[in-house]
Amino acid sequence: MxxxxxxxxxxxxxxxxxxxxxxxxxxxxxxxxxxxxxxxxxxxxxxxxxxxxxxxxxxxxxxxxxxxxxxxxxxxxxxxxxxxxxxxxxxxxxTPRLSAREAAALIAGLQYLSALPEHADRDAMASLMAKLERGTAAGAAQVAVTPAGLRDTIATVRAAIGDHTQLEFDYVSARGDSERRSVDPLRIESVNDDWYLRGWCHLRKAVRTFRLDRIDQLVKTTRPISEHAERVVLPERLFQGSPDDLTVSVDVAAATLPLIADYVPDDAPREPDGDIVHTRVRVAHYHGLKRMVARFAGQLTVTAPPEARAAVAAWASAGAARYAETTSADDEEG
Structure with missing residues (x-):
């Protein structure tokens, strides 16, 4: 009717x-x-x-x-x-308003969605994020946003993803090696304050994850992405294991364990011990532990193998010595 x-x-x-x-x-x-x-x-x-x-x-x-x-x-x-x-x-x-924490959570989710190539209407998302900011009871709490130094890089990567064209850039690995890469960009996403590009690497002939702050001399080419990239189904996990990975035993605070879940192998033990969990993480190189230990200072301790503990201890000692030198210099100037 x-x-x-x-x-x-x-x-x-x-x-x-x-x-x-x-x-x-x-x-x-x-x-x-x-x-x-x-x-x-x-x-x-x-x-x-x-x-x-x-x-x-x-x-x-x-x-x-x-x-x-x-x-x-x-x-x-x-x-x-x-x-x-x-x-x-x-x-x-x-009318009831969102709390600063609630608005921040929504804004962070919208930021993540806007980074995915399948969500093209970023102007609408930006408008919604601005409205959420204005509509909170006391202003939205600060959330991780694009660092100023990476804005051009992120814009270039997003443009290449949208145009289905290849990228070329110099990439410095965790070991400090620099190589020129040709990559079919598939997705850009953030974890805490770090931004990553996932794509098909023509040098490695496989999907690889690249940290954006290690990318230099970035160029968006006019070459279309390869058939390999079109057939790739990206796994849910950002960090995938490799046969060359090193396994490190750690004690981590139970509340922090979900934050390092991508680094914990599926078959790793998770043994609770009060507020601590004994488990293992995989890393490409022992030097890669430095960033993890620094980020979760006081919440994560490397327990084995001795080589891993020595690498972290040496890094911490060097940092303490550098701090002592700076403090001493300031005292002399004072």
Whole structure:
């Protein structure tokens, strides 16, 4: 049975009204023609909706609609300049707001989604993130965002992913070796403060993960990605094991274990001991432990093998010595 035209028209007017109010609140001053274009309706429909807004509101304690209980607009601006300006809103500011922590979690999720090539409408996500920031009770808590030094790199990688073209760059491995790589970019994503590119490496003939802060001389080519990349199904885990990986035993705080889950092999033991878990992690090189130990200082301890403990101890001793030198120099200057 077809919906009556009158009922459908009332529903459309209500939908326009509910959408128009937050739109006007996000804009200090909006020409009627701009609002009409934004909602794909006629200027007359916008003016009719504005007049309806002006007689909408919530009754006060007296259960009567007094002046302060209704929306209001700048009538002179509407009549003289055909411009809409809200001068008073009702109940909107009284609605429950997200906490700073809740907004930060949503923003972080949107940042992750915007990094995936299948989500192309990044402008809409950026607009939503801005609204979440403004709509919190006390401003969103700070979350990991693109470091300033990597913005150009991330923009170039995203452009190549969107265009399905290859990248070329110099890459410094964890061992300090530098090689020129040709890569079919597949995905860019972040873990804590670090950003990574996953793609088909033509040098290694396999999928590899590259840390963006180790990439230099990045070039977006016009060569299309290879058939290998088109057939690749990326695993859920960011860090994949390799036959050349080294296994290291660690004691890690139970609350921290999920944060290093990508480094823990599936067959590794997870033995709880109070607030500590005895387990193993895999690394490409013992030097790679330095970053992990630094990030989780006081929460992760390397227990074996001796070579791994020695590498971390030497790094920590060198850092302490450097700190002592700096402190001594400052004292002399003082």
């Amino acid at each position: 077809a919906e009556p035209a009158q009922q459908r028209d009332a529903r459309d007017k209500l939908a326009l009204l509910l959408s128009l109010i937050p739109y006007l609140m996000d804009h200090d001053s909006v020409p009627v023609k701009d609002a009409a274009a934004a909602f794909e309706v006629t200027p007359k429909q916008i003016r009719d909706a504005v007049h309806l807004i002006a007689v909408s509101g919530l009754p006060g304690e007296s259960r009567a609609y007094l002046a302060g209980d209704l929306f209001d607009i700048d009538w002179d601006a509407l009549e003289d300049r055909d411009t809409i300006v809200l001068t008073h809103t009702v109940a909107i500011d009284d």
